[in-house]
Structure formats: C-alpha cells, structure tokens
Amino acid sequence: MKKNNCLKAVVCGLVLLFLVASSAQAIRSLQLKQQDTHLQNEGWYWKASYPNYAPKGMPDFDQQQDRWKKMTPGPNGQINSPVLGDDIYNAQENCIAPGPDCYLNSTIVGDDVEEWIFCGPVTVANCFWWFDSQYADPTGAPGDGQDHFSLVEDYGAGDDHATANAPLLIEELARAMNTTEKGTTYITDMQAAIDLWFTDTELDDKFIETTYQQPTFDFIKQEIERSQDVILLLGSYDYVLGEKIIDQQQPIGMLNDWLNFPTWWDFQSFTPTVNRLDAIQILIVSNGPPCDLTIDVYNVFQGNAIASSTLNPGFLQTPTWVQFHFDPFVPLTPGALYYFDVHQPDSNYHYEWFFAFPNPYPGGQGWMNTLPVDPQANPFDWAFKTEYYNPETVQREGHFVTCAGVNSENLQIAFSDPTLDVANVTQSDHNDAQNVSHDIYNVSIGSPRPDINCTWWLTDYPSPYDYTVVEQAVVICPQPDTTPPTGSITKPENAFYFFSNKWFDFPVPVMIGFIDVEVNASDDESGVNRVEFYLDNQLKANDTDVPYLWTWNENAFFVYMLKVIIYDNAGNSADQEMRVWKFF
Numbered sequence: 001m002k003k004n005n006c007l008k009a010v011v012c013g014l015v016l017l018f019l020v021a022s023s024a025q026a027i028r029s030l031q032l033k034q035q036d037t038h039l040q041n042e043g044w045y046w047k048a049s050y051p052n053y054a055p056k057g058m059p060d061f062d063q064q065q066d067r068w069k070k071m072t073p074g075p076n077g078q079i080n081s082p083v084l085g086d087d088i089y090n091a092q093e094n095c096i097a098p099g100p101d102c103y104l105n106s107t108i109v110g111d112d113v114e115e116w117i118f119c120g121p122v123t124v125a126n127c128f129w130w131f132d133s134q135y136a137d138p139t140g141a142p143g144d145g146q147d148h149f150s151l152v153e154d155y156g157a158g159d160d161h162a163t164a165n166a167p168l169l170i171e172e173l174a175r176a177m178n179t180t181e182k183g184t185t186y187i188t189d190m191q192a193a194i195d196l197w198f199t200d201t202e203l204d205d206k207f208i209e210t211t212y213q214q215p216t217f218d219f220i221k222q223e224i225e226r227s228q229d230v231i232l233l234l235g236s237y238d239y240v241l242g243e244k245i246i247d248q249q250q251p252i253g254m255l256n257d258w259l260n261f262p263t264w265w266d267f268q269s270f271t272p273t274v275n276r277l278d279a280i281q282i283l284i285v286s287n288g289p290p291c292d293l294t295i296d297v298y299n300v301f302q303g304n305a306i307a308s309s310t311l312n313p314g315f316l317q318t319p320t321w322v323q324f325h326f327d328p329f330v331p332l333t334p335g336a337l338y339y340f341d342v343h344q345p346d347s348n349y350h351y352e353w354f355f356a357f358p359n360p361y362p363g364g365q366g367w368m369n370t371l372p373v374d375p376q377a378n379p380f381d382w383a384f385k386t387e388y389y390n391p392e393t394v395q396r397e398g399h400f401v402t403c404a405g406v407n408s409e410n411l412q413i414a415f416s417d418p419t420l421d422v423a424n425v426t427q428s429d430h431n432d433a434q435n436v437s438h439d440i441y442n443v444s445i446g447s448p449r450p451d452i453n454c455t456w457w458l459t460d461y462p463s464p465y466d467y468t469v470v471e472q473a474v475v476i477c478p479q480p481d482t483t484p485p486t487g488s489i490t491k492p493e494n495a496f497y498f499f500s501n502k503w504f505d506f507p508v509p510v511m512i513g514f515i516d517v518e519v520n521a522s523d524d525e526s527g528v529n530r531v532e533f534y535l536d537n538q539l540k541a542n543d544t545d546v547p548y549l550w551t552w553n554e555n556a557f558f559v560y561m562l563k564v565i566i567y568d569n570a571g572n573s574a575d576q577e578m579r580v581w582k583f584f
Contacts, residue, residue, distance in 0.1 A: 043409030045225050046438075052140040053133035053161040055434050058229075058404040059126045061166050062430035063118040063418035067104040068174070070183035071096035074111025081109040090183050097183035102171045119400040120185025121173035122418035124194060125166065126402040127229035127476050128152050128173075129433060131207070132160070142433075150201040166431040173197075185400065187211060187233055187472055194476065206525075208479050215473040217443055217456040221408045228477035230403040232415075236396045236465040237452055241389035247274050250361035253283045253319060253354025253383040259293070259344050264302050266353060267341030268382040269365045276388045277307070277330035280340060281323045283383035286316040288349040295324045298339040306330065319354060321385070329389070340384075354383040393449050396465050404438040411443040413458075420462060478526070481570035485528055487521030487548075489564055489576055500551075509562075509580040514553035519564050521548050526569035534563040534577075556582040 047058040071087075072095045073079050079096060083089050085105025088097045097117075098104040108114065132152040140146055142161040147153060155172055157165035176193035179185045191211055198204040212219070223230050248270045259266055280295055292312050296305035309324040316322075332338065344350050355366060357380035366381040405414035421427065421437035429435055441458045447469065448457050454469040461468035492509040495502045499513035521528045531548040533541045541550040563577035 043407040046405040050133040056436045059433040060416035060436035068118040069104040095183040119418040123400040123402040231474040233472040235471040237393045237467040244387040249385040250381040252356035256352040279387040281385040283354040414438040481525040484572040484574040485523035485568040491518040519548040521566045523568040529567045
C-alpha cells in the first residue's frame, strides 16, 4: 500500500511539474509576443522601447488636436476671414496663423480653408520624449511625479511623462519654432529651436542636431540603426502639363484653297525639336456648312497614320486658328521628318486652308493636289502650328515625420506620422506613448522625375499628390561620449575571506577557496557595456549585466595581480587593479 502511495505521489509530482513547465512556457511565449507588436520580418530594425515612458518605441503623437490649424485662401486666392483673438496674419505665407495660444480663433468666411500645421513640433516632441525616456529612470512610470532628465519637463500636467503633458510639450515647441506665428514650420526654425532647447535645458553638451539635404536611404538607415533620432521632411509633388508651347509654325496666310476629302492630298511636313506633339493648329475659314475635319499625323511619306484628331470647327466667318488636340500625346523624335494632312468627309465645299509662298517655313514642304507646288507652280507652306506641353513637377507641400524603424533588406521604412494612422487606425489617444501607429512604406532609390532633386522616394505613401520624396533630414543625436565610466572593485576588500565569506579585516586581501569578485560600475553618458576580469593580465571573464561579478574558483597558491576594466557603450574605459593572496 505504501509503495502504491509513493508511486502515486511520484506520478502526481511529475504531472504537476509538467503542467507547471508547460504553463511557464506558454506564459513565456505570450510575453515574447507582447514584448513587441512590430512585424518581426527579417531585416527590420526598430527604435528601442523603454518600459518607463516609451513602451512601444518611438512615440506617435498626433497633430490633429484642439485647433492647431491655420487659415489659407480657397480658389479665389485671397483670405476672406477676419483675424480674431491672438491669431496672426502672415503676408509671406498668405495665411492666418493661430498665434501664441496655439488655437485658431478665426472662423471661415467665404472659400477659405483650414489646415493642420503642427507636424514639425510633433515630430520633435516624439524625439525629445524618446530620448528623455532613454536617459530617465528605467523603473519609472508615467505619473510617478519623478523627473530625472530635463529634456522634457512638466509643463502644467503634473508630471513630465503624463499623457496630458504631451500636447503641452508640442505647444511649447510650436511657439519655439515660430509655427504659431508663421502658420508653417521652416526647417531652419526647427533647427534653431532645437539648439536653443538644448541650451535652456543645459543639455547642449549632451545632444547635437544636424540637418542634411537630400540624404541617401543608406545614410538614414545607418543613423536610425545608430539609435539616433531622425526627422524627415517629405516633399509632395504633382506632375503638371502647364501651357501649350509652339514648336514649329508657319503663321502666314496670304492665300486660301478648298480642303479636299482624300488623305495625302492637302498635307504639310514639319521637323520637331521636341519629343512630343500635343496639338496642331491650322488657319481656316468656312465656305460652306460646318462638318467634321480630321488631322492625321505620319512619320513616313504616304505611310499609315500614327495619330489622328477630329473635330467640328463650326461656321467660321473669318480666318480662324483651330486647335486639334491629341490624347494621348504623339511621341516624336527630334530632328526627324513628319507629316500631317487635313481632310473632310466628302467632296462638298466646307472649309478652306490658308497658305503662303514662297515656302516661308524653313525646311518645310506643303503639298496640294498631290504636288509639292501651289496652283501657280510656286513652292508654299500651309499656315500651321505644332504645339506641345512642357511637363514639369510642381511642389505642393511639405510634411514632417519621425522615423520609427527601417528595413534595409526589403527597402522599407516606418514612420510615426503626425497625421496618418495606417497601421493602427483604432487607436484614438495618440498623446499616450503606448498607442502608436508605425506605418510602413516602400522605398524607391533615385528620383521619380528628372526635375525633382532627391535620392529616394516613397512609392506608396498615401497622398493626394503624384510623388512623395525625401527632401531633408534633421538628425538629433547624443554628443560623442568621451567620459570614461566609473567604478571600483567592491569585493575583495582588505580582509580575510574563507570561501567567499569575509571573516575579518586584514592589511591585504587574502582568500582561501573560491571568491566572488564583485565590481560596482556606472556610466551616465552612454551606459556600461561590460566589465572584464584579469589575473596577471590574462583575461579570465567578462560580465555585461548588473551585478558585475566573476567567481574565481581556480586552485591558486601565491600572490596575483587582480585587474578589472570597465567599458562604456562609446568605447571609453576605466580600470582598477589590486594585489591579492589566494590559497587553494
């Protein structure tokens, strides 16, 4: 009976042990999943999380709060709304800024438009909050009332990292950057405000900001991975056609002749200097009822048409220039010879085309009745104009974002965006650093168009404009750490030890049996990286975690030189050594 009870107890114990182990493993797996909600794809690097005030990495504060707005003109191009409260009219930007209270008091009149304008201050607030979390008490928590680092302070919320302090920080930065006066954030104002902020908080010896024009993706990737804070200025561009421009023309119309209905009857040659044809104008007049007219374009004499345009010009009492459009445009080879003819649907008299002679278009040839001469046997050219659009990209707006992560292998980047919440659209309180939407976008190296000066752009950034490119970067980073770490050997002391236990003070350290060598190390700049332990200049061990210790359990019998070297994360070091006696 006792054997059965013993066996039962053993089995129950094994089962209980299995359940405990399984539960522990399940809890550990859940904890690992909860540690980071980011994608774990290969190649991703995310800004570090700090459990005190930045538990999800880079914060993602929102600019769409209160009335952090400006008033801009609508289609009429004029501000119709009166300036109210402490709002400020900025003639240079032709807008009404919200003024020192950060609140747009003016209300819309006419076709004026309101726009959110605090993206610049928000991106800097993200960075300052993250750095303040890095250097603050790792065990702290929002609302604890303890401020261990002056980069972010309490601006009236009762605590420096309380949720309610985030908008107050953003407003402080908006005033410092002149956003409240100008209705926009110039990158030069952002630079000046950051530098002054470091000076006022007495951190100018700890941080530095630098602005880069057209930074490369590789450079930005390296800065993010070096745990610097990177703010990008995105530029939005539209591809526009603009006004039509005349390329080739013969504008003189001395005589006119009836247009025929066959193709290759009334036609004109031209040699373009540009690579596209968007329209052709001809000078015509009516001599009968209106009808459709067709222009065909050719790249081979008496060949097949490569483009065509038809319209009804209506009844034209006087000579009139009529424009025929091509959609899509006709691609041309500059310097090559092209032709176009004009014909009507039947043999009735409808329109007459004007021409001039002697051959006023240089290098041109006009034909009539299938012959390269006019009825009087004199060379001539029809009155025509070939036109093209001069496409260009026009900058529409700029927008600041904070980098939260980067994937150099897959050419992707993640932002804390002051406006967009693509990855986590359900979060509503983005003053809380636990609520983030680190939106991921694909990167294309180069420029989307030759006339846009950039080195990379975002192919899928959700914008009403054609292209979103990276124009500038503001990088905030700690000053180079040149200060060595501090620390000392705390065990052994000048005492007698028996198997690591101190028995009594002694003029020199004397040990019998093993000894736990302990070191107290700290570094206020970049943090302690590791502590190395040496005996007679031979490396025996290193420790990277607090408490820093090494168990010396080798048999020994005599005098040894014990040395420790403390390294910080910037590569600086400090060492201490002592002569010790050890037996066994």
